[in-house]
Amino acid sequence: MKKLWDIIIKESIEIRYKDFSSLPENINGLYIYDQRLGPLIILDKGLHHSYRLHKCVLAEEIGHFYTAARTNVLTVHTSANLQTMESQDERKAGQWATDFLIPDKEFVKALEAGCRSCFELAEYFDVTEWFMYRKLDFLKMCFRRTKDSLP
Template identity: 30%
Template structure:
């Protein structure tokens, strides 16, 4: 079972319907409204996985109509939903696991974690803003500056 299928199961258990949908705009990857998530039907599985994770984040963290991104409150809710998706699909432990698996670059990490490179890069940027230079997790230090790297502590 891939990550997308696992997320569909999570949605089902939360009474959230997930629908494949043909959006008119190429800019829309997914939308959440009142217990229904619509995912753009013509995306790859990793793209759908990333979109579904973010929309589940909206289900769990957002309140009301947040389409107006000129509102600071709405931008904050959007950031929270994205962070929720990053933590669900990647997380610090996911970066450590990719390192232990022998992943050498962002392409390999994204493939290992079943996410897009774009989603991974956005996650790293978000973590860089949240944690700064690095963050220790268990016996590892995950560095975000100058680039993503993981160091195992002895």
């Protein structure tokens, strides 16, 4: 978590906590660019009670900062193109977050250390199982692209 806070300080990202419990969707964090404040991450205050989820959500929101989100989740998208762009933005931020918290070289070390299940890997990296599954999905997409490009 310290590395994430170091990024926040270095990049002058404003962090705010709000109660998201009344929102209709299961939202834990938002990244927006505010004209006055600059980059702003708003997190659900309930994350204070779940260290691993807090860490994973914060990493993904920082991922939005680094991958330059092109859409605004606060706007309803009626266009298929905008929905596709939003999906791509989420994938890029998730990729950044999983690569940051679970670097590929460290992932290989975890496998060599005997981690076999998603639960064991999540424990090893101190992330949620859902986040670990996401990393595995990104790796699967990477291997699929690599396999398709081989002669």
